Amino acid sequence: MRSQEKALGRSHYPVCILGAGPSGCSASLHLTQNGVHHLLIDKSTFPRDKICGDALSGKVVYALNRVAPGLSAKLASISTEFLPSWGISFYAPNGKALQVPFKQNPSPEQMAPGFIATRMDFDAFLVKSAASAYADLVLGTDAHIRIHEDRIEITMPDGKVVTADMLIDASGAHSRIAREYGIEVDKNHHCAGLRQYWQGVEGLHPNGFIELHFIKDVLPGYFWIFPMTNNRVNVGIGMLSSKVSDKKVNLKNELARIIETHPEISKRFKSAEPLESPKGWGLPLGSKRRQISFNRLILTGDAASLIDPFTGEGIGNGMISGYYAAEMAVDATQQERYDADFLSKYDEHVYHHLGPELAMSHKLQQMVNYPWLFNFVVNKGQKSKEFRTTLTAMFENVDLRTRFRDPRFYLKLLFNK
Numbered sequence: 148m149r150s151q152e153k154a155l156g157r158s159h160y161p162v163c164i165l166g167a168g169p170s171g172c173s174a175s176l177h178l179t180q181n182g183v184h185h186l187l188i189d190k191s192t193f194p195r196d197k198i199c200g201d202a203l204s205g206k207v208v209y210a211l212n213r214v215a216p217g218l219s220a221k222l223a224s225i226s227t228e229f230l231p232s233w234g235i236s237f238y239a240p241n242g243k244a245l246q247v248p249f250k251q252n253p254s255p256e257q258m259a260p261g262f263i264a265t266r267m268d269f270d271a272f273l274v275k276s277a278a279s280a281y282a283d284l285v286l287g288t289d290a291h292i293r294i295h296e297d298r299i300e301i302t303m304p305d306g307k308v309v310t311a312d313m314l315i316d317a318s319g320a321h322s323r324i325a326r327e328y329g330i331e332v333d334k335n336h337h338c339a340g341l342r343q344y345w346q347g348v349e350g351l352h353p354n355g356f357i358e359l360h361f362i363k364d365v366l367p368g369y370f371w372i373f374p375m376t377n378n379r380v381n382v383g384i385g386m387l388s389s390k391v392s393d394k395k396v397n398l399k400n401e402l403a404r405i406i407e408t409h410p411e412i413s414k415r416f417k418s419a420e421p422l423e424s425p426k427g428w429g430l431p432l433g434s435k436r437r438q439i440s441f442n443r444l445i446l447t448g449d450a451a452s453l454i455d456p457f458t459g460e461g462i463g464n465g466m467i468s469g470y471y472a473a474e475m476a477v478d479a480t481q482q483e484r485y486d487a488d489f490l491s492k493y494d495e496h497v498y499h500h501l502g503p504e505l506a507m508s509h510k511l512q513q514m515v516n517y518p519w520l521f522n523f524v525v526n527k528g529q530k531s532k533e534f535r536t537t538l539t540a541m542f543e544n545v546d547l548r549t550r551f552r553d554p555r556f557y558l559k560l561l562f563n564k
């Protein structure tokens with residue numbers, strides 16, 4: 148990847164993006180589509196690891212096509228690294244499973260609706276795709292950023308200073324800038340997560356279904372098994388941080404306990420080998436609306452706390468926020484308006500698009516506090532084809548998730564025979 152780094156081509160850029168993860172690369176790709184010159188800085192060189200479940204949902208595929216048409220087809224062609232995923236299995240606290248395919252009538256020549264790929268591979272794919280005549284990539288560099296009233300000042304480790312009209316912060320869950328602008332870790336809206344790669348886990352779905360196991364002692368949260376290429380799986384556990392503190396849960400012990408003693412899961416790990424020790428990272432959840440744009444500054448992805456509070460999915464939301472950040476930056480550079488009032492349109496777009504499902508996912512997360520209710524829903528789903536078909540339709544058509552807004556939809560879904 149180093150070969151794709153460019154020397155700083157300019158002393159001033161219309162836009163600087165900090166962080167070349169999915170949110171930053173999406174903003175970069177979309178700025179390139181619109182012919183806007185920008186600087187993309189990351190402190191890491193790529194490929195680099197990022198602790199994650201590695202599940203790339205249909206929303207990621209949808210977002211790829213929005214930021215740069217044709218990019219999802221390119222991703223699907225790298226089949227050695229990206230495992231196609233055709234559905235999801237929810238395991239209720241009573242152990243019963245609800246299997247929901249992502250597509251109603253899949254045909255063999257169709258592209259898979261989702262994928263599982265290590266972040267080493269996915270993020271390197273994005274960074275490689277982001278390289279363009281409009282993007283100056285500076286990787287492996289911890290730049291110092293200062294946000295002034297009239298400019299952004301970026302000081303490189305060698306002391307060289309460049310400026311930009313505005314900053315898109317995509318530097319993830321530990322963003323220093325987000326903290327400076329008041330986005331604190333709030334344990335009621337934050338999840339603690341652990342990932343551990345394994346090899347040789349048995350009983351995986353032949354069509355790459357991802358598995359979410361809602362186990363009584365780790366609610367609200369879940370244990371996951373996501374199949375990968377080369378007989379590997381991504382195994383992990385995530386739980387609301389306030390509950391981790393209140394219940395004094397040691398997530399590492401909990402992960403090991405489930406793998407070793409859970410009546411069904413332990414059987415599947417009998418001949419499996421861990422490929423690493425468990426690694427942890429935080430998930431800033433989007434269950435609370437925040438201010439995510441300021442004077443000359445837009446926050447995206449984890450820096451803006453946009454992770455789905457029920458599923459823990461943050462890549463797709465990060466990419467969608469990166470898309471809107473780029474759209475806003477195009478407008479801002481055309482109109483030469485970088486004030487907080489003008490940029491607040493970004494907040495409106497992001498929350499208009501993601502707000503209803505974030506709110507509903509928050510409700511689902513709270514429902515998981517009541518295992519009997521979750522058991523009831525999964526039992527219902529096992530019996531009702533209509534219920535499963537509706538869930539599939541939701542995964543198939545991202546826009547259909549706007550139905551989440553209407554509580555009558557749930558009543559109909561749950562209580563129709």
Ligand SMILES: Cc1cc2nc3c(=O)[nH]c(=O)nc-3n(C[C@H](O)[C@H](O)[C@H](O)COP(=O)(O)OP(=O)(O)OC[C@H]3O[C@@H](n4cnc5c(N)ncnc54)[C@H](O)[C@@H]3O)c2cc1C
Nearest residue numbers: 166168169170190199200201202318319340448449461462
């Ligand atoms: C345990 C766990 C499991 C998860 N599982 C899933 C899943 O299966 N599917 C899903 O969709 N989401 C999942 N998520 C959430 C997902 O990982 C994040 O939402 C996603 O990575 C957010 O992307 P981002 O681009 O905003 O930030 P990041 O991916 O964190 O990227 C931020 C980038 O900024 C760079 N950076 C940081 N600081 C600086 C700095 N000062 N200067 C320059 N660069 C900087 C970093 O090097 C990094 O490359 C999971 C998260 C965790 C913790």
